[in-house]
Amino acid sequence: MNFSVSEENYIKSIYHLQQQSETVTTNSLANEIQTKPASVTDMLKKLQAKKLLEYKKYKGFRLNATGNKIALNIVRRHRLWEYFLVTKLGFEWDKVHDIADELEHVSSIELIQKLDAFLNYPQADPHGDPIPDVNGKITVIKQQSIADVPVKRNVIVSSVSNQSPEMLELLKHYHIGIGTELKVNMRLSFDGSIEIKVSKYAACIISEQVAKNIFVYHD
Amino acid sequence: MNFSVSEENYIKSIYHLQQQSETVTTNSLANEIQTKPASVTDMLKKLQAKKLLEYKKYKGFRLNATGNKIALNIVRRHRLWEYFLVTKLGFEWDKVHDIADELEHVSSIELIQKLDAFLNYPQADPHGDPIPDVNGKITVIKQQSIADVPVKRNVIVSSVSNQSPEMLELLKHYHIGIGTELKVNMRLSFDGSIEIKVSKYAACIISEQVAKNIFVYHD
DNA sequence: GTTATTTTTTAGTTTTGTCTAAACATTAAT
């Protein structure tokens, strides 16, 4: 089945609101999607007719299994594009959301498959949120600050919590970006600083303060 | 000014039809865009109101300077995405058109700038058609078959006219793809076969028959 | 447990882009 851009936006937004509260209300969805409650009611009827959610007047609503699967597919596309925009095109973390909001509606299945392969099957987007697989399955990755990673373990950078220009400059200097593979060589217990090795570059030392801002996962 | 997906499709299609005939007719545009003549008339009024074309009832039409500039921007986006799909995602030449038709409507200017840079400012799409620059300027690149390229000149592969599986296999074997830089080392006048060097790979010999299908340009 | 407030829904419009069927221009045919 095929959905309009508008329908996909509603589905995605309901999915997001569901993460926070048990049932979603008309007003909260209207607010999320920047529209009026009356428009939400109209669309709910449509989505119910398409059997993507259960909805009883005045009682709130949730996506059903079908709706959730479709939502996860949209989320998957969104996060893959975000990853692409940051790691390949050099966008900064906070600039990619709106563009990914447009790209996510391009509907070719083959496109997303090939994009995923091209990006080397990333597990999390630049904000650290997990990327669902083709079947909508989310692998809950154990993200942790690099400050807490055991030594000698290969990890992949998933996100950076501090996005100041200074931090960006430092990361660039050490060749660290989203998707970068690295290993913690050792940890100095005196001040918590760690030595890391990034692919072919010489090992370098980063302070605990910096390390705490860099989040990683391993397979 | 901002245009809807539908408006952009009309603008692009008028642009394409203009290349072939002096003025564009309602019927030909309806046919090109897979719609009815009545719908075309409606849209023409709208595009005229937005001052993108001159149009007199029953007399055919053409984009004016403004319209042309917008069309060239859409064409630019389309062709950059096609180049991306082929060279980065590994799509085949003939599969990319429909996907690029969707991607071309994503409206971020910064996105296209960065995509262009990421692709290393290609001058032609995988079908050999030139890519307009940011200002809509088309550099008429002198494409020629590699069979006709003087020796010792660095060139970039822009398109391949024969897309049979055999040709694709051969190109892959010699590491030749769209955007590949190569040099003709020498030409054997006996049978017209040429020796080429592709980046860091060992030089190899290709027959004149193959060479005639590979089109290139130089700066 | 009424009344007041908030939330949600309905009813009726609007805009965009499409369509069909009929009317009108233009071009071709005899």
Added chain:
DNA sequence: ATTAATGTTTAGACAAAACTAAAAAATAAC
């Protein structure tokens, strides 16, 4: 030069997705 055929436009309708204003339901306040 009429008539026939073709191409184009108008008029009116429709679907999608939004809106406003008013009605109805649910919740909160006293």
